[in-house]
Amino acid sequence: MTGQGNSLLRRGVKLASGPIARASMTSVIIRVAGLALTFIAMALAARMLGANGYGQASFALSVAQICATLALLGYNSMAIREVARRLKAGQIESLRQFARKAIVAVLVSSAFLSVAIVALVAINSDAIADYQAALLPAAFSIPLLAAIQLFRGITQGFGQTSNAQWPGDIVRPAILAIAMLVLILTGQTLLPPTFLTIYTMTALVAVGIGGFIVSRIFRNLAPSRSPESVGCQRGRENLSFFGLALVTVLFAEFATLMLGLFATAKEAGIFQPIVRLTPLMTIPVQAAAMRFSPRVAELWEGGEQDRLRAVTRVFTITTSLLTIMVALGIAILGPWILAAFGPEFISAAPLIWIVAAGQIFNALCGPIGHLLTMTGHARAALHCQLLGLCAAVTTGLWLIPSIGTLGAAFAVTAGIVVWNSALLLVARKKLGFNPSIIGALINR
Template sequence: MFDSLLQLMRRDVTRGVAGTILLKVGSGGLAFAMFSLAARAMSADEFGDFATWLSVAQIASVVGLVGQELLLVRFLNEYQVRGETDLTKGVLLSSLKNSAIGMLISIAAIAAVAWIRGEWWLLILSVSAFAAVNSGLMLGSQIARSLVSILMGEGNREFFWRVAVVLLLIAALFGHRQLTPAELFAAMAIAMSASLLVQIASIVRVLPNLRSVDARFERPRWRASAFRYWLASILEAANQYFDVILVYWMLDPATAGVYFAASRLANLFAMLSAALYTFGARRLPSLYFSSNHRELEHTLKLMAEVTAICVFVGLVIVCGGASWLLGLFGPHFAAQQWVLIVLALGTAFQAAGGPSAAILQLTGHEREYVPVLTANVVLRLAGFLVLIPWLGVLGAAISATVSLVLATIALNVLCRRRTGVDPSVLVLSHLSSSKDGSTYAVRVADTND
């Protein structure tokens, strides 16, 4: 077994997946440190307010980008493979313009809602700034990931700026100083701005050849895809962040803070899914559009091997140390260990399902993805309305997990039917039972819709 693991880790694809996962895990570790320190630097209600406004700002960032971040992943890879630099320049200019307009509208909506609620002007300003910079990093990371590297894209988006915020929180705790949500949002926005500037500089360095190219546009095609991506992004954001807002509304700020902490810890497995998406978004589209099906199948198999190992190890850590992990946020968090365990089971199942959502979106089947996400959101919200009055915050966790499991199954079935690819860890059992070791056949879809 040890020799097999060594052989697995020597493969280029395995190292790429493992490196991406390590980057995501490091980012998740910093996020965990940041949120646990923030919970200790604020009162329970203030941390709940911070978690709720953070969820609102994250949703606003996604809404304001109007699907342009996924549009760039889709078309930058296609145009690069075909050598169509004029269309590459055109889609970059179009996406920057559309996202800038959308983000201004989204920020105005946040400010209006906060003002009506009578929030402090500094909180309104800091949350708006955070949402704006966060959307810039989300868009920039997609461009940097496709044109520069995964490290430049994801490192600046999720890793480097968090180091500065964690150091600030440690200093505040050692100085026995309480922070307000507004102050933390302001610190996050400033640190993220520095990462965004580095990201922009790296992108500009690899685009000198586009200055002499006349931009060409495929606006009808981009608009159709962007709208579907936008709906998918909003639904994904609702799945990830709207839970906290509902718990805040249906229960109280302190409970919303507990649910937020448990969901961030359960995101250990969501980080694995995100890492697979990050790696897949850089590698799979070029293989797909160049019709390199054998290498595509080989890559997916190795991704499944790494996923299976990480899911098993992660479940052991979370289920065995749930109370201790939550206790790092504060003594009153530790009592909700079953909330964390239930949420972790759902995100682990999603991770084991593999990057089915990414494959569907990046191969021209995004229209198949949106109905599944819609059903997931509706089922989750219905579960919240039924289970929270009955079981409290544990009911919210059960609803989230059940909806996530059903959505993962549906996406995997769609992925196999539409593309001929099984992205889940189950592909390993299929391959091991195959006498000739042959892989599945990839069916290429018409991506010009």
């Protein structure tokens, strides 16, 4: 047992100093900086808009994010695997055709959805009367938000973690934070439509930078080094990636939408700091996954299952410990953090503990979603996440009309527990090992 323990320790040290660990550390730095900038920008905006105005802007942004995900058609997630797989096989022309097809499809679909939202605003429905002024500028951000995510996925597939992140994660929130600060210092007033117009302009800058990075990568690609047959991407698999992306964004935005529709815009606004703090809790998992996901595709394609298990074990143990520390730290400091948004928001501090519990459970289950999607089991992952979304929405419909933001927090955590439990059962069956913290500790 001692020899086996020493062997595992040496393997863990080797993995911890390998390319995934180095890329993950870079990703952590970028993501922390980006989330800090986003937090500053949104806190300043919330102070200027107030809880009600911030809720209106957040509702419109939730609609825009969902539409952008619909417009992506799953290409952003699929690009991570397809670029890595085709690059490893030397299928450069096939890779180029995949990228061209993805860009054209996303541009067309996002333009259509932008027009659809503008038409919805023109209908002047009573159901969205409080949000119509904010929805119009948000509609124009849809193609930009979609393009940012597509360029991110393509760049991530090439293994360029930092280049994938910084246009959307650093440049965009930095410009937004500067704009909010200038408005405050100059004594300007801010309304939701104005805020969303500024937000759209920052997204335009990020798209320009992301597009430049992608074009430069493709210009530097060497010709194909092996014969290849270029064909259409499998529609069924693409549909699975699309479904996963859509379910993910619906899960991220459902609480804001339900609070806006079944409670008040003010309660939707008060819940937004919780929404902004949740990504901080997921930093360890998401940052490590930036390089882990394409690496899974490479190892699975090469039949290196033992290596995949070893990498996953280190991922789960490391990210679980870090998530526990980060989530508990944020929950403890909650009242002081929320004070940055204004006095109206401090009452939401107890909700952080509920959401933190869900994120810790998510980390303890391991990178099950990434493992399934990158090993050709995206459809099974989709079914599990749909189950989690249904649980979250059902809980929200039950609790939000009566207890508002507290009900939203319970709904978010219920969805996380259900979808991770289902994913874990499926992952053990499909992959042949337990990627959770239990499996990592007992080496199963």
